[in-house]
Amino acid sequence: MNLFKKIITYRPSFTVRILAGLVGFLAMLSVCTIVGISDIGALGERDINFKARSIEAGARTYAEQCARCHGLDGKGIEANGPTLSHISFVGKSEETIAANNVLGSKEVTKSTRLTQLGWTGSLVNYIRGVVAAGIPIKSAADWETIHPTFSQAYGGNLREDEVNNVSNYVANWALAPYESDDVILPPEPGTGGTPRPTAVPLSAEQEKGKELVVSLGCNACHAIRGVMNGAVGPNMTNIATIAEGKVTDEQYKANVKDQPAATTAEEYIVQSIYHPNAYIEPQCPQGACAAGIMPQTYEQSIPAADFTALVSYLLTLK
Numbered sequence: 043m044n045l046f047k048k049i050i051t052y053r054p055s056f057t058v059r060i061l062a063g064l065v066g067f068l069a070m071l072s073v074c075t076i077v078g079i080s081d082i083g084a085l086g087e088r089d090i091n092f093k094a095r096s097i098e099a100g101a102r103t104y105a106e107q108c109a110r111c112h113g114l115d116g117k118g119i120e121a122n123g124p125t126l127s128h129i130s131f132v133g134k135s136e137e138t139i140a141a142n143n144v145l146g147s148k149e150v151t152k153s154t155r156l157t158q159l160g161w162t163g164s165l166v167n168y169i170r171g172v173v174a175a176g177i178p179i180k181s182a183a184d185w186e187t188i189h190p191t192f193s194q195a196y197g198g199n200l201r202e203d204e205v206n207n208v209s210n211y212v213a214n215w216a217l218a219p220y221e222s223d224d225v226i227l228p229p230e231p232g233t234g235g236t237p238r239p240t241a242v243p244l245s246a247e248q249e250k251g252k253e254l255v256v257s258l259g260c261n262a263c264h265a266i267r268g269v270m271n272g273a274v275g276p277n278m279t280n281i282a283t284i285a286e287g288k289v290t291d292e293q294y295k296a297n298v299k300d301q302p303a304a305t306t307a308e309e310y311i312v313q314s315i316y317h318p319n320a321y322i323e324p325q326c327p328q329g330a331c332a333a334g335i336m337p338q339t340y341e342q343s344i345p346a347a348d349f350t351a352l353v354s355y356l357l358t359l360k
């Protein structure tokens with residue numbers, strides 16, 4: 043009891059109080075420092091997790107907003123949009139992880155596209171600028187439309203964080219860019235793009251076929267430059283030329299099933315519409331084509347006269 047009383051009535055001198063406070067403060071400071079140092083690794087990990095989540099969220103936005111023009115794999119879609127995943131655009135980078143786990147990247151190959159454009163800022167900022175504000179003037183005749191604006195600040199439909207995430211996602215392609223040239227490259231700046239062939243006048247029947255590709259709903263999945271821009275099935279801008287090539291293509295002849303191999307372009311087109319699953323075209327805008335996507339009932343549902351008009355129009359697309 044005496045001891046207790048002594049403790050609560052203890053009045054140390056100011057020197058002792060100041061010293062005790064100082065010692066306490068230093069002790070706390072060192073605990074914080076030790077915890078902080080041992081946590082730097084975790085800090086790096088959190089940074090990695092944060093970037094990974096941003097890229098993951100960006101991938102979703104990309105699939106919803108960008109894939110229809112740039113392709114799910116970023117290889118670009120004829121007439122709709124240029125490649126975003128090719129080495130000429132994103133360049134090539136390697137991932138580096140510093141001792142404290144902080145993720146960085148090192149540029150191995152420069153983007154030739156940004157050099158041509160005279161852009162001196164970073165890749166991700168270029169992407170962010172295009173996504174946020176769009177491109178107000180079509181830079182080449184190759185493209186169907188001008189670039190949409192996406193940021194809400196410019197009247198678009200994406201929040202600032204969504205713009206950042208999708209830009210991070212596209213820039214991340216630099217770690218594994220496409221290097222083969224089966225992509226849609228943008229024309230060099232200032233060249234105005236490849237001149238389009240003068241349109242051949244269509245007969246009345248072919249005009250009717252041109253209306254039918256839209257009224258029958260082919261436009262939901264297929265693109266034809268200047269007519270429609272679906273991006274599920276193969277682009278049909280040059281379907282007549284493609285069909286001509288198919289009839290001598292060994293890959294086609296070896297893989298067509300349940301139907302005789304077509305021997306003319308016309309037979310190939312008819313077969314593609316009446317029996318879409320007889321042969322599955324390998325390459326679709328968003329990756330490998332899948333069987334069973336294209337409706338299989340056109341043979342029953344399209345009246346004969348309309349079908350003739352449709353095929354005769356498709357045969358003009360060389």
Ligand code: HEC
Binds near residue numbers: 122125179182189
């Ligand atoms: C309606 C079609 C369309 C949509 C949707 C679209 N783009 Fe584009 N994009 C284009 C076209 C066309 C161009 C080329 C425009 C030009 O140069 O005039 C382009 C160019 C770009 C460029 C510049 C490429 C270069 O080589 O300079 C970037 C980056 C880009 N788009 C990113 C995106 C992202 C990210 C999204 C989704 C948020 C998106 N785009 C959605 C059509 C589209």
Ligand code: HEC
Binds near residue numbers: 260311322
């Ligand atoms: C729901 C989506 C969808 C619709 C609608 C659709 N197609 Fe397709 N089409 C595809 C897909 C996917 C393929 C590729 C897979 C295959 O070969 O069956 C394809 C393949 C084709 C091909 C072969 C292309 C090539 O490069 O070999 C032709 C021709 C074609 N479609 C014409 C049409 C026409 C004409 C219509 C409208 C009457 C139409 N399609 C409607 C999805 C569609």
